[in-house]
Amino acid sequence: MKIILAAPRGFCAGVNMAVKSLELALQHFGPPIYVYHEIVHNQFVVHSFKDRGAIFVNSLSEIPSGSTVLFSAHGVSPAIRTEAKNRDLQAIDATCPLVTKVHLEAIKFAKEHYTIILIGHDGHDEVIGTMGEAPEAILLVEDVADVDQLEFTTQTKLAYLTQTTLSVDDATRIIQRLKERFPWIVGPPKEDICYATQNRQEAVRVLGQQADIVLVLGSQNSSNSQRLRELAAESGKASYLVDGPKDLEREWFRGSETVLITAGASAPEQVVQETIAWLQSHFDASIEEQIVQKEEVVFPLPKALRALQSPSPAT
Structure with a gap:
């Protein structure tokens, strides 16, 4: 392997x-x-x-x-x-700070009397916090179907924001539909989906083509980790989201020659290394790290x- x-x-x-x-x-x-x-x-x-x-x-x-x-x-x-x-x-x-950026955008749009369409997942901690900045001005949509239920006239000032950990592809589809239905809608000066979410999704998109199976290290309640698993699945790969090696089953890897391992933005490197060790002990696996993007961002x-x-x- x-x-x-x-x-x-x-x-x-x-x-x-x-x-x-x-x-x-x-x-x-x-x-x-x-x-x-x-x-x-x-x-x-x-x-x-x-x-x-x-x-x-x-x-x-x-x-x-x-x-x-x-x-x-x-x-x-x-x-x-x-x-x-x-x-x-x-x-x-x-x-x-990237979540704070979305909060500040919500405050600014609300002060300017916009109705804000927030693209995100209902109940997610980040969405709850953002909506709390201007609850009377923000509406949540989760998919294109939600957008199709909206009704506004050109007299309504509209703006959209997004949760930072969304699928780039999903967010793009929803934003496109918003623009089709409400051509006067405006967005943030710079997109809200964070650099790390985009980079990890791009790595799965690029490297997944070489793999038979994709393992995403992360928890089930991690939005960005779920998006990585979904992205791999959409490309036709067997994909699993696991907290660590205790969740792995040997049957998953039967007939698999190449396994792509990635980790969501909240998953520590320790569980990645423990997962690698499990595969090495069971399948004598070799390792090749492939870099798609370099990250040097540090927040105070x-x-x-x-x-x-x-x-x-x-x-």
Whole structure:
């Protein structure tokens, strides 16, 4: 068996920043550190932080007054920020800057009296946070069929935004339909789907052609990981989304000579390497890393943590 290891894969700059933020908060303030929703959508990461004293909550009412709370990479609504302040919580905001960009666009369009069409997945943490910026002005659509249900006249100022972790192809189809039905609609100055999501999808699109089977490392509730699996499946490849080697079944690989391995933007490299080791032990697999794009993006830590970061060694 030959393993093609996709690059880029795994942690993006936003996830890396959020994970480092929680690590630093635990080191400096000590456990427990409360986290509003999962820090990132990956079970390996969440469970490892639980073991170190992080407590993940779905409501701020679960957090004792005066405690430290970290907002996840997916962002939160203004109502959550206000509630945290009212409960005297010490908030650390680890929202990905690319998600913050979408929030700011929503605020700007709402102030200019636009009706905003948000393309995204209902119930996703990022969508909930973005819609919370201007709930009276934002409508959610998930697919082209939803767009076809909309009715507006040319008197309505329309704008669209997208969740950052969507399938590029799906978002393009929905945006195209919006423009067909409402030619006067406007979009953000720069597209919202993040660079890491696009790069990982491009790697699967390009490298998947060489493979018999595609393994995506990531959790089931990870939107960008699901899109990678779907993209591989759409190209006719057997594709599986797994948290790690414990989810693998030998029968999947019967007759497969080449396996492409990638990882969603919230999946740590450790699970990639453990999966490779499993394939090597069962199938004597060889490895070839193929780089489709190079990523050098780095996001700064939240202001509340920057002073706590160890200085880089002198060069």
